Amino acid sequence: MKHKRFLTNYCIAFLFLTPALALVMVFYIIPLILSIYISFTPLHDWRVDKYMFDLSNPLQNYQDLFYLVTHDPDTWKVVLTTIVFTFVTLAINVFGGLGLALAAYLMEERISTFYRTLWLLPRMTPIAVYSLLWYYFFHGSAQGILNNILRMLGLVDEPIGWGTDPRVLPWGAWMVIIYVNGLVGVSFGMVIFYSAFRSLPRERVIAARVDGATTLQLVRYILIPSIRWHLVFVTVWQLLSLLTTYAHIFLLVEWNLVDRWWSTTWALFVFNTAFTGVLNQGLAAAAATILVIIGVCLGLITLKLLGYQRMMVEPRGEL
Numbered sequence: 001m002k003h004k005r006f007l008t009n010y011c012i013a014f015l016f017l018t019p020a021l022a023l024v025m026v027f028y029i030i031p032l033i034l035s036i037y038i039s040f041t042p043l044h045d046w047r048v049d050k051y052m053f054d055l056s057n058p059l060q061n062y063q064d065l066f067y068l069v070t071h072d073p074d075t076w077k078v079v080l081t082t083i084v085f086t087f088v089t090l091a092i093n094v095f096g097g098l099g100l101a102l103a104a105y106l107m108e109e110r111i112s113t114f115y116r117t118l119w120l121l122p123r124m125t126p127i128a129v130y131s132l133l134w135y136y137f138f139h140g141s142a143q144g145i146l147n148n149i150l151r152m153l154g155l156v157d158e159p160i161g162w163g164t165d166p167r168v169l170p171w172g173a174w175m176v177i178i179y180v181n182g183l184v185g186v187s188f189g190m191v192i193f194y195s196a197f198r199s200l201p202r203e204r205v206i207a208a209r210v211d212g213a214t215t216l217q218l219v220r221y222i223l224i225p226s227i228r229w230h231l232v233f234v235t236v237w238q239l240l241s242l243l244t245t246y247a248h249i250f251l252l253v254e255w256n257l258v259d260r261w262w263s264t265t266w267a268l269f270v271f272n273t274a275f276t277g278v279l280n281q282g283l284a285a286a287a288a289t290i291l292v293i294i295g296v297c298l299g300l301i302t303l304k305l306l307g308y309q310r311m312m313v314e315p316r317g318e319l
Contacts, residue, residue, distance in 0.1 A: 032292065039285035046281065061286035077170070077261040078269045084174055085181075085265055086242045092182040093238045094231070097189015102219060104190065105197040119190055122183040131251040134180045138162045138257060163258030170262040177249050177263050181242070189234050196227040232306045236299055243295050246271055266291055 040058035043051040068075040100119060104112045122130060137145045140161030147159040162172040200223070208222050224231075246268035252258050253268070264272070270291065274284035303309075 035285045035288050035292075037285075038282055039289050041282050043281040043285075044283075045279050051282070061282045064283055065286050065290070074261045075269075078264050078266060081170070081174065081262055081264060082243075082266040085177060086239070088174075089178050089182050089185060089242055090235070090239055092178070093185030093189050093242075094235050096182065096186040097234065098193050098224075098231075100186060100190040101193030101197060102223065104194050105223070106215065116190065116194065119187045121187075123187045127247050128251065130184075131180065131248050131255075134176070135252065135255055135257050138176050140164055140257075163252070163263060164256070169259055173258040173262040176258050177252065177265075180248050180252065181245060184248075185238055185242070189238070192230055192234050193227060196230040197223060200226055228307075228311060232303065232308055232311070235306060236302050239302055240295050240299055243267065243291060243298070 038052075039061050041051055041054050042057070042060065069079060104116050107115065125133075136143075139145075140147070140159055140163070142148065142151070142159045144159060146162070147156065150156045151159070160168060160172075162168060163176045165172060204222060204226075205218065208218050213221070244267045246265055249258075249263055249265060249268050250271065253260055253263055266287065270284050270287045273287060274281050
C-alpha cells in the first residue's frame with residue numbers, strides 16, 4: 001500500500017514537472033548537445049551541407065583555441081577581461097544589492113518605494129537605450145558628459161577616452177563595462193534581498209529593538225543570517241549570468257566607446273567568432289563548450305564555499 005502510494009505521488013510530481021523539463025530539454029539540453037557536436041566539426045561560414053558531418057579531426061577546434069589563448073595576445077586580453085569583469089561585477093552586484101536592500105528596508109516605506117523604483121530603471125530600460133545613455137556619458141570627446149563635468153571642475157584639461165585611451169587601458173575599459181552592467185545586477189539583488197527582508201516576521205525585529213539592539217547589530221545578527229538562501233541564490237545566479245553576458249558590451253564595442261579586446265568577454269568572443277568576422281562556428285562552439293564547463297565548475301565551487309550542503313540538512317528539532 002505504501003509502495004503504491006509512493007508511486008502515485010512520484011507520478012503526480014513528475015506530471016507537474018514535465019512542462020518545465022520539456023522547456024529545459026528543448027531550449028538548453030538539445031542546443032548544448034548540438035553545440036558540443038559542432039565543436040568537433042570544421043563548420044564555418046555556415047556551410048552546414050559541407051562541414052556539418054565532417055569529423056575527420058574532432059579536436060582541431062580545441063587545439064586552435066588552446067593556441068589562441070597561449071600565443072595570441074588579443075585572446076589573452078579576452079581571458080583576463082572575463083576574469084576581472086565577472087568577479088568584480090559579481091562583488092558589486094551581491095554586496096551592492098544587499099546594501100541597497102538594507103537601506104530600503106530600514107527607511108520609511110513611502111521613501112523606500114521611490115528609492116526602489118529609481119534603482120529598477122536600469123533593469124526596465126531597453127538594452128539599446130540603456131547602453132546609449134552610457135555611451136554619451138563616457139564618450140571620449142569634449143561632449144561626453146563625464147569629461148564635461150571633470151573639465152568644469154578643473155580636474156582634467158583634455159577629454160579622456162575612458163574606454164579607448166592607451167593611458168587608461170585596460171582599467172578604463174573595464175571600468176566602463178563593469179559600471180554599465182553592475183547597475184543592472186545591483187537592481188536584481190536589491191529586489192531579491194528586499195523581498196527576503198520584508199518576509200521576515202516583524203516580531204523578531206521588534207524584539208531585537210526592545211532588547212536594545214543597534215542597527216548594526218540588527219543587520220549583523222538578525223537580518224543577514226536570515227537570508228542565507230537568498231545570498232546563495234543571488235551569488236550563483238549572478239555568477240553564471242555574468243559569464244554569459246555580452247549584450248551591453250557588444251553595443252559599446254560596436255560603437256567604439258571601449259577598446260575591442262580589453263572589453264570583450266569570453267561570451268562576446270563566442271558570439272563574434274560565430275556571427276561576425278571569421279564566421280568560424282566550430283571554433284565558437286568549442287569556446288562555448290569550455291564556457292559551459294567553467295560555469296558548471298564555478299557554480300559547484302560557489303555552492304560549496306557558501307555552505308549549500310549544510311543548509312540542505314534537515315534541522316534536528318527537539319529531542
